[in-house]
Amino acid sequence: MKQHILILFFWLSICPGLYADEIPAHLLKEIKATEKNYCRRKVFDALKSERIDSLKRALLQNNSATNEEQYALNKQLFKELYSFKSHEAFNTVRQMEMLADRMESAEKQTEALLCKVDVLLCAGLFNEAFEAVSQVVIIPSSGLKVYYYSLMTRLYGDLMAYNDVPHYNHNYRRLNHLYADSVLQIADKNSVDYQMVQALKMIDAGQAEKALSQCKEFIKRPEISEHEKAMIYSCMAWGYRLLGDMEKQVSYLLKSIESDIRSSTYETTSGRL
Numbered sequence: 158m159k160q161h162i163l164i165l166f167f168w169l170s171i172c173p174g175l176y177a178d179e180i181p182a183h184l185l186k187e188i189k190a191t192e193k194n195y196c197r198r199k200v201f202d203a204l205k206s207e208r209i210d211s212l213k214r215a216l217l218q219n220n221s222a223t224n225e226e227q228y229a230l231n232k233q234l235f236k237e238l239y240s241f242k243s244h245e246a247f248n249t250v251r252q253m254e255m256l257a258d259r260m261e262s263a264e265k266q267t268e269a270l271l272c273k274v275d276v277l278l279c280a281g282l283f284n285e286a287f288e289a290v291s292q293v294v295i296i297p298s299s300g301l302k303v304y305y306y307s308l309m310t311r312l313y314g315d316l317m318a319y320n321d322v323p324h325y326n327h328n329y330r331r332l333n334h335l336y337a338d339s340v341l342q343i344a345d346k347n348s349v350d351y352q353m354v355q356a357l358k359m360i361d362a363g364q365a366e367k368a369l370s371q372c373k374e375f376i377k378r379p380e381i382s383e384h385e386k387a388m389i390y391s392c393m394a395w396g397y398r399l400l401g402d403m404e405k406q407v408s409y410l411l412k413s414i415e416s417d418i419r420s421s422t423y424e425t426t427s428g429r430l
Contacts, residue, residue, distance in 0.1 A: 184407055191411045194418050202241075205421040209237050228256040228265060235272055240384070240422045243280040250276060264297050271304050278311060286312060303344045309336040310354055334358065349385045356392050365396040372396075387416035 238246035257265035277286040313333035344351040359368035390413035397405040
């Protein structure tokens with residue numbers, strides 16, 4: 158499997174003194190389990206496609222639906238398409254924007270715009286994401302403020318990760334922390350947004366052990382979705398990388414990939430191994 162080979166190459170790249178047959182037995186077992194689930198990816202994708210097709214049919218059949226009802230259906234469709242088929246998710250966001258304009262709803266106009274930023278970030282289109290987010294004029298509700306600050310934290314976090322030029326990296330880190338603090342001030346402490354931002358900030362501040370301990374407790378909650386688990390596991394892998402524990406880094410990246418498979422998520426950090 159391509160995924161298996163990439164994971165092996167990743168392991169050898171971070172532990173260059175080892176040969177493939179020296180990879181720890183427990184990691185080989187985890188890699189094989191991930192490979193087995195990767196082979197079943199089409200099963201999970203088919204279930205997601207069924208949900209997507211059902212929403213598309215509902216949109217086509219409900220010709221008499223109000224703008225509000227159409228917007229709600231498109232929003233559900235966007236959530237299913239997000240990180241699965243980014244080009245279709247982007248087209249769905251454009252429909253949301255059009256409907257929000259028809260309703261002259263500031264709440265929905267801002268929400269649709271933030272969804273656009275989200276899918277652009279997911280696709281790695283940073284310039285386009287900056288252009289879109291610059292159009293945000295008002296943020297009418299606390300829920301959208303959390304969404305906005307979380308997106309900005311993510312945007313500058315990604316830029317920080319991909320740019321090691323000190324002049325730029327320092328500014329990206331400053332802005333990342335600024336928006337992270339805003340999330341922590343207004344988000345529900347039991348939300349994934351709060352927990353993720355807090356963990357990432359702790360790790361960046363050299364408190365990886367504390368962040369990992371909190372993540373391990375939080376991820377046990379039954380309401381956490383597979384997509385959310387994938388993000389948390391990826392965060393934990395980063396924490397273990399900074400601690401120098403390469404075995405656990407790979408192990409948690411594998412867990413992240415497993416959750417990505419179950420949630421039919423494609424545009425992710427773990428999936429780019």
